[in-house]
Amino acid sequence: MKARALLAAHALAAHALAAITLAASPHALAGPALPLAGAPLYALPPEASVRRALEALPTLRQHGLQRELAGAEHARLDAGPHEWVARAGVLRREVRAAEPGRDRYREQEASLERGLRWFGKADQDRAIGRQGIAVAEARRADAWHEAGRALMQDWYAALRTEAGVRTLERQHALVGQLAAAAARRVQAGEAPALERMQADTELLRAATRLAEARREAEQALALLAATYRDLPAPQGAALPDPQPNLPPAGADPGARAALEAGLETDNHELALARSEAEWEGLRARRAASERMPDPTVGLHLVRERDGEERTVGLSLAIPLPGAARSAERDAAVLRARIADEQVALVAQRVRLASRRSLAEREHSYRIWTGLREVEAQSTRQADLMARAWEAGECTLAEALLGRRQALEASLAAQAAHIDALAAAARVALDAHALWARD
Structure with missing residues (x-):
């Protein structure tokens, strides 16, 4: 009996190795570059439900308010920092040694002043305001993309637990059948009572594992329902x-390079970094233009000696630049350089992440195809050993061990199945073929 079980295990390992080797071949991944994604293709919820769930997230609502704030900031910069200043005063003049009755006079003065932006500062402020709106839009788009990634991660986590419950329910039913058969054989005197105890123990183990899986599934579904409103439960x-729809690593370098380039260039995080770098560059140029301070122009009206003398005049005031302006200019230049370095850092990170996501997509598909074959072989072996036990050709312990190995193979193949779907969906999301905001 042990020899037959050992030979069966070796045969199973050989089949698994052959399946993984076949799946790892370049021809196993041949196919078109990247299709337009859809929810049924990746076992995801309907797109309308996803969009409603994402739009209801507090984070995205906050970014919507930040977009409105950027619009208000643009209006402020367009109006400029200077305002009209009105001044008025009343004076009383006393003249000594004057004629009686002519020694006191009431005098009034008034002025209207305003600072003026010159040397193109107004246009620079408007450009900074427009770029601020662009930065807010880029932040909102990046937040949408990251929220989509988080939703996808939570969805597949709940899907794994729900699918695991279904697999464990089937396993519990199969072990129950073996336990019922063992009970009948023991009652008929065809098998020792030990087999009934073994079957009951295995049934209890399967029931306990099923209860744990159901608890995990309930927690995952509760998290999903609490975080995303109106999102259906995964099935x-x-x-x-x-689908093997990515160009493999060695089959078509041109198509693969084009896909990698698309994932790297059309990236929300990189677009945000570039938008912020441009914004900081505009602010640095605006700070540099403050080397020439803005003048203040005023119109003055003076009424002296009870109106006997009237004066109209213009004034021009220009601040003398000091160390504070130079320090602010230097700080703005450094902030712009930091933003440029951030663009290079983000571009490197995006490049590595894009290649890693493509590699994960391919490897996940290969692993799933291999483990799927392992699952099929393990299931057939468990069925054969169950029939062999009923025919008296092996012990119940060997039949239960085969059923347990089949369960582990099923759970591994199921996890690999969902991992492959998740990896493919992640690539589609990053390529803006799924849940694209713009």
């Missing part, structure tokens, strides 16, 4: 097969 009964 792991019939999962779509992952």
Whole structure:
């Protein structure tokens, strides 16, 4: 009996190795570059539900308010920092040694002043305001993309637990059948009572594991329902097969390079970094233009000696630049240089992340195809050993061990199945073929 079980295990390992080797071949991944994604393709919820759930998130609502704030800031910069200043005063003049009755006079003065932006500062402020709006839009788009990633991660986590419950329910039913058969054989005197104890123990183990899986599934579904409003619960009964629709690493370098370039250039995080760098550059140029301070022009009206003398005049005031302006200019230049370095850092990170996501997509598909074959072989082996036990060709312990190994193979293949769907959906999301805001 042990020899047959050992030979069966070696045969199973050989089949698994062959399956993984076949899946790792370049021809196993041939296919078109990247299709337009859809929810059924990746076992995701309907897109309308996803968009409603994302739009209801406090983070995205906050970014919407920040966009409105950027619009208000643009209006402020367009209006400029200077305002009209009105001054008025009343004076009383006393003249000594004057004629009686002519020694006191009432006098009035009034002025109207305003600072003026010159040397193109007004246009620079408007450009900074417009770029501020662009930065707010880029932040909102990046927040939308990151929220989509988080939703996708939570969704597949709940889907894994729900699908695991279904697999464990099937396993519990199969072990229950073995336990019922063992009970009948023991009652008929065809098997020792030990087999009934073994079957009951295995059934209890399967029930306990099923209860733990149901608890984890309830927690995952509760998290999903609390975080995303109006999102349907995942159903792991019939999962779509992952599609080998990415160009493999060695099959078409041109298509793969084009896809990698698309993921790197059309990236919200990189677009945000570039937008912020441009914004800081505009602010640095605006700070440099403050080397020539803004003048203040005023119109003055004076009424002296009870109106006997009237004066109209113009004034021009220009601040003398000091160390504070130079320090502010230097700080703005440094902030612009930091933003430029951030663009290079983000570009490097995005490049590595894009290549890693493509590699994960390919490896996940290969692993799933291999483990799927392992699952099929393990299930057939468990069925054969169950029939062999009923025929008296092996012990119940060997049949239960085969059923347990089949369960582990099913759970591994199921996890690999969902991992492959998640990796493909992640690439589609990053390529803006799924849940794109713009």
